């Protein structure tokens with residue numbers, strides 16, 4: 669399907685180019701790792717996922733930072749790389765400069781992804797082509813079945829829900845015929861559209877961890893002034909659906925972060941002897 673959406677977000681390419689030299693010197697040189705594990709009863713093996721999000725390829729995105737993301741991700745020896753959108757920031761040229769640097773990672777590990785709201789700010793067909801050329805299998809309202817070392821994983825993905833409005837196919841939800849159900853959605857709040865207990869893990873992005881987080885005050889730089897409940901936690905559980913929201917790798921509008929570094933999430937599902945509910949232990953329940 670060919671789809672082009674008129675740009676809906678304002679960018680300032682001249683400002684971006686002007687501040688990029690300074691930003692390149694000041695921004696973090698490498699991402700931090702945000703690592704957590706969940707236990708699951710009857711689980712036969714370890715499933716390790718690297719979750720990347722919100723790169724926002726811009727003039728201040730350096731090759732050395734991207735190489736560090738690739739290096740740290742490969743070092744985790746993941747079974748899957750999962751992207752949750754917002755690759756684009758201001759120009760296709762920046763995407764063509766940056767995204768091929770991920771090819772080594774995507775060729776080494778099966779990689780899936782979904783688009784975010786910013787990926788519709790330019791020619792979305794060209795953006796899809798760049799991403800697929802560097803080895804990302806994009807899920808646009810699709811569900812795929814994977815066999816990972818004998819584990820039957822069902823993986824679904826939707827484009828940015830508030831741009832496209834297309835829900836994930838219900839074929840993702842049945843427990844029968846698979847060991848683990850994963851949903852990729854750029855918007856964490858999409859979890860509220862799901863039926864109860866529909867997925868075993870949902871991965872999301874969009875919020876950038878708040879980007880600027882002051883003590884006591886909290887995040888002040890969210891892409892939208894909602895979604896605070898998804899910040900700073902490994903998992904939030906909404907009606908039985910656990911959602912992890914990435915802190916993101918890039919920057920929205922301006923290259924600012926404070927007490928909220930760019931991050932790679934590393935998520936493991938490991939065997940447990942306790943009850944099946946152990947997979948959700950320590951998770952905050954959000955009503």
Ligand SMILES: [Fe+2]
Pocket residue numbers: 722724754784786874875876891920
């Ligand atoms: Fe973003």
